[in-house]
Amino acid sequence: MKASGPLDVLVVGAGNAALSAAIAARRRGAAVLLIERASRDWRGGNSKYTRNLRCAHDPDGVMPGAYGEEEFFDDLMQVTGPETDRDLARLCIAGSREAPAWMEENGIRWQPAMRGTLHLGRTNRFFLGGGKALVNTLSATAERIGVEILYETGLVDLAIAGDRCEAVTLASGDREWAVEPRAVVLACGGFEANIGWLEEHWGAAARNYAIRGSRENDGLPLRRMLEHGAMARGNPKGFHAIAVDARGPKFEGGIVTRVDSVPFSVMVNEEAERFYDEGEDLWPKRYATWGRLIAEQPSQRAWSIFDRQVVDRFMSTVFEPFEAASIEELAVRCSLDPAQLGATVAAYNASLDGGTYDPSRLDGVATAGIAPPKSNWALPIEQPPFYAYPLCPGITFTYLGLGVDADARVRLAGEGTFQNVFAAGEIMAGNILRRGYLAGFGMTIGTVFGRIAGERSADV
Numbered sequence: 001m002k003a004s005g006p007l008d009v010l011v012v013g014a015g016n017a018a019l020s021a022a023i024a025a026r027r028r029g030a031a032v033l034l035i036e037r038a039s040r041d042w043r044g045g046n047s048k049y050t051r052n053l054r055c056a057h058d059p060d061g062v063m064p065g066a067y068g069e070e071e072f073f074d075d076l077m078q079v080t081g082p083e084t085d086r087d088l089a090r091l092c093i094a095g096s097r098e099a100p101a102w103m104e105e106n107g108i109r110w111q112p113a114m115r116g117t118l119h120l121g122r123t124n125r126f127f128l129g130g131g132k133a134l135v136n137t138l139s140a141t142a143e144r145i146g147v148e149i150l151y152e153t154g155l156v157d158l159a160i161a162g163d164r165c166e167a168v169t170l171a172s173g174d175r176e177w178a179v180e181p182r183a184v185v186l187a188c189g190g191f192e193a194n195i196g197w198l199e200e201h202w203g204a205a206a207r208n209y210a211i212r213g214s215r216e217n218d219g220l221p222l223r224r225m226l227e228h229g230a231m232a233r234g235n236p237k238g239f240h241a242i243a244v245d246a247r248g249p250k251f252e253g254g255i256v257t258r259v260d261s262v263p264f265s266v267m268v269n270e271e272a273e274r275f276y277d278e279g280e281d282l283w284p285k286r287y288a289t290w291g292r293l294i295a296e297q298p299s300q301r302a303w304s305i306f307d308r309q310v311v312d313r314f315m316s317t318v319f320e321p322f323e324a325a326s327i328e329e330l331a332v333r334c335s336l337d338p339a340q341l342g343a344t345v346a347a348y349n350a351s352l353d354g355g356t357y358d359p360s361r362l363d364g365v366a367t368a369g370i371a372p373p374k375s376n377w378a379l380p381i382e383q384p385p386f387y388a389y390p391l392c393p394g395i396t397f398t399y400l401g402l403g404v405d406a407d408a409r410v411r412l413a414g415e416g417t418f419q420n421v422f423a424a425g426e427i428m429a430g431n432i433l434r435r436g437y438l439a440g441f442g443m444t445i446g447t448v449f450g451r452i453a454g455e456r457s458a459d460v
């Protein structure tokens with residue numbers, strides 16, 4: 001099949017959802033063209049930065065313990081709340097049970113859960129070699145079974161007549177052309193890399209955010225579909241954000257800029273003042289609140305300050321922390337007011353009266369009489385050298401997407417669905433996730449709905 005030849009299914013994107021859709025459609029006999037706006041080297045969107053997916057399962061050789069569909073559903077309800085589309089959520093969770101076997105058929109292999117701070121061994125399956133290996137493997141499988149892939153080629157618009165897509169305009173460099181597939185699968189991510197769009201909700205502060213994933217995910221196809229009458233689902237203002245090392249790149253910092261030192265430290269803003277309880281809850285439950293908290297600080301900057309006692313207790317970012325022999329010297333390295341940082345740390349240290357420190361549980365070793373408190377793991381910061389990471393918000397993904405039905409068909413803003421436009425992955429995750437996040441669920445949504453979208457689009 002050539003790009004200029006008869007085309008059954010056009011798949012937009014080359015992340016996990018798109019590759020899953022392309023493979024599923026091709027295995028059902030469709031002539032499939034997959035377009036990816038990035039170059040071949042940068043293919044794979046946010047999926048290339050992932051490490052695992054969450055799936056319901058019985059105990060097996062890879063994952064210890066069982067993780068039932070009800071427990072999975074309850075975990076989801078706790079983070080996303082009642083507005084979620086429960087039927088789609090249940091469909092996705094049921095599909096997660098079969099996902100690993102299907103992925104294995106397409107070349108994916110597993111590795112033991114990585115050690116780190118998120119403790120996901122029972123619920124999440126880790127890709128051998130991580131997300132980059134997953135993207136490489138699925139791309140190779142897709143090509144081997146006859147999916148044609150065009151890199152540096154983006155969707156710029158769709159010609160919609162009523163509830164049908166008649167044609168799609170593609171662009172590569174200066175060249176634009178139209179294709180007329182029988183069906184289209186949009187699997188091209190959220191709009192987190194579109195700073196202008198983020199600014200519509202967050203103002204100029206959005207310019208200070210780092211975007212952890214692909215610079216290509218600007219939401220253009222999402223915007224076009226909303227203009228063409230598609231239903232919006234999810235939260236237009238919502239994003240998932242964590243604390244990342246502010247020395248990382250603006251885009252594509254991936255996983256290695258994530259900062260895990262927060263519960264071991266005190267967090268200060270650029271006024272060298274604490275602003276939130278660093279020991280509120282276990283880190284896996286809290287790590288995703290810190291991106292938003294830092295986004296609310298002046299200049300969207302914060303510093304995580306700690307000492308020699310804890311420096312080896314968490315995974316470092318790809319950068320060495322700033323190091324100094326005194327808190328005042330550390331403040332200078334961080335461009336903070338030395339007197340104020342000294343006073344903040346002194347007040348924190350003076351508020352402590354001991355207890356049995358245990359970072360593996362809520363140990364109740366807390367501050368007293370200061371605001372905000374540090375409710376657990378409150379060790380004094382007193383043993384040089386002292387350290388600091390400079391932090392900014394790192395946006396992982398956005399929560400606005402296209403409404404879909406159980407066939408992954410895109411819904412119209414009024415009644416009904418588009419006949420031949422499907423969506424999978426982050427671009428429709430807002431049906432299920434409107435806020436909060438379950439680690440590993442993004443790849444579950446992409447795999448399950450990618451497969452569904454691929455199969456249904458092949459049947460159009």
Ligand SMILES: Cc1cc2nc3c(=O)[nH]c(=O)nc-3n(C[C@H](O)[C@H](O)[C@H](O)COP(=O)(O)OP(=O)(O)OC[C@H]3O[C@@H](n4cnc5c(N)ncnc54)[C@H](O)[C@@H]3O)c2cc1C
Nearest residue numbers: 013015017045046047051154155188213425426440442443
């Ligand atoms: C650092 C990081 C770590 C993460 N870790 C995990 C994890 O371990 N487990 C997990 O479940 N989730 C994780 N996530 C979330 C996860 O990456 C996403 O949920 C998932 O990758 C979404 O897959 P997708 O295929 O929908 O989108 P993506 O993988 O982002 O793919 C979208 C693709 O569309 C392309 N594209 C965009 N616009 C166009 C256009 N106009 N034309 C053509 N192509 C276009 C992009 O180039 C990109 O290749 C992580 C995210 C980040 C940023």
